[in-house]
Amino acid sequence: MLPEIIVLITAFTLMFVDLFLKRETRYFLMGIPLGGLALAFISVFFLSNRKSFGGQFSLENIDLWLKVFFILCAFVIAIASFSFILGESKETCHKKQIYSFEFLTILLFNLSGMLFLVSARDLLTLYVSLELSTLPLFILTAWKRDALSSEAGLKYVVLGALASALLLLGFSIFYGLTGTMDLVLIGRSTNVSPLFWFASVLVISAIGFKLTLVPFHMWAPEVYQGAPTVVTAYLSVASKGAGLVLMFQIFFRIFGASISSFYFAIALLSALTMTLGNVVAIVQENIKRFMAFSAISQAGYLIMGFLGGFHANSQAVLQGLSRTHPLIALSMMIGLFGLAGIPPLSGFIGKFFLFSVAASSGFYWLVAVAAINSVISLYYYLRIVRQMYIEPVLETTVFPMKLSMGGLLGSLVVISVLLGLVPVFYETILWTWKN
Amino acid sequence: MTLEMLVYAAFFYVFAFCAILLAICAVVTKRILRSAVYLMGVLLISAAFYVMLNAQFLAGVQVLVYVGGIVVLLVYAVMLTQTSQVLETLPSRIRNTLGFFVGVGFFCFSLWCIFNSDLTLITINSKNINLATQDIRAIGKKLLSTERGGYAVAFEVLSILLLVSVLGGIVLARKISPGETSPKETHVG
């Protein structure tokens, strides 16, 4: 419980200190969320496997790494959002939005929701944590309060509420068929009936919405385009991560033994998502929409990891997540700058593991589809790189680079290249997980 | 079939019929304000259902929060976003028929799933259910319990969620006074 408590205390401190300071002294408020997140990050390593609150909240090894991932995401996004909050980027439009540190408060609360989502073990906690992981994003999407941002927020809210309603109906049927709210007990005591499949379809629809899988990806391009760039980056990384955690919780605890019957559905969704995301991305003109479709196709790769057994899945999902997503976020944050070429480099290892998981379960056709899609994505990433280096530079595209952004980008580049070359990181994760 | 059961069944059918009728009116009517009022009707009948299902506290909360809070908020929203034309135009025929078929299809599919499932573990005939009333004390104990099967963590998460929604509502909807300027007059563009 320690990282959650630290994150919450940080959020409340930020909220209250923000109230009582004058406008001019707000620069030092930046330190509060960063310090709190760093503290939370450190505190995760002091946790051990345990169940507290009689099983409402429990931690296993994989959960610790997921929490580390979420805290890192929030840390990166917090740094990147300073120029947005302080009015130095092109995006803040209303004067009152400048110095509004509520952005970070809401972001921290969202992070706490994701941390609780990782540890939830019964339907109720899962649902409420999922809502806490989603609702603040509605607010953050509409943060700029101009027509584009509000439209994105509106579409996100409406479709998000529908997904929530579908999820709820599915959960009610799960509860009704088994009489218990505990996720693991549901997994053990379901007898499959048509009503169970109906509920599964509903729940998978809701997961598909959160992960932007293909029949449910409609909201993603519009929302990614209309939201502030920092929020888009956060959405594409952390929101997808939360969707994966939700899928993990549902598939491995509720569906438990009968998961193999869902393999074909997962494979189909994965193939559709990858293909459509990549193909539509090629024709996009707007960079944010393009990144949205790229992110959609990445989600397709990630759920391939669910085709293996429990052990293989956790490793593959975690690697795929940490590799491909921070780089997409990075690319989105800097617009036309040239790091979009990196995903094939260190994202390669993540994809390699994901492909091997799918292949080990016999889904060779899916691996072929994924390979073709990787080539397609390489094509459009290279197109962007070409755009930046070869085409003549126009004066209006020169970005003033702030110190925080520069330092952040530099360190992320170094880390991503290092982690791409050194697979020992993953070995340690796997080793600690197996023990 | 005692008189009590007869009355219970009669109430069920009357309320069910009214609820479905009001729901259909809520989604079909051209005036948004009437739609909100029909929704209020559905929610009140839903509270009656909760009483029939031995969830009296929940019925009270439903009336207080759902009807007294959410519907009022919806009416505010309708008032604040009213355009000059009060009547909503009918949706295009394609959309109407598509929506109708999706709705009916969903309903038929769910019916098929319900009637083909083995629900015998659940007492179908509720004549012999132990209807000991569970008062507010039992709900309160479970809500704040930190034992197994308690929901203290969910309760705290929910309170944070409500705080975030209040915060977001204020930030997104506050007025920007025209005279306010920031200390930085020109920002880097």
Add this chain to the structure above:
Amino acid sequence: MLASIFNSPYFYPSIYHWLVLSSALFSIGIYGFLTRKNAVGILISLELCLNSGALNFVVFDYFRGNHIDGKIMALFIIAVAAAEVVIAMAIFVGMFKHKKTIDVTEMNQMRN
């Protein structure tokens, strides 16, 4: 003859009756979601869906021997619905200030 209707096993509301009712309400909500143009109208249809989900929880609760978990879940659903409506309203009002309409068919600023 009336007595034969009343004494038949299909008359007294069993779980099947309740489930049919809640799925009917949910389907009506889905129809409203797909058909409505006004954003507040869409939200009203979604409230119908959420309410039927909560009703489902309480129904299963009752027929499983009078448990209490479903009622607590329904309580939480009501609270979460309230939070969602607050945020949605703030966004709708903001949208209305810019475009003077919240007709969802007129929101295509991002089509390229």
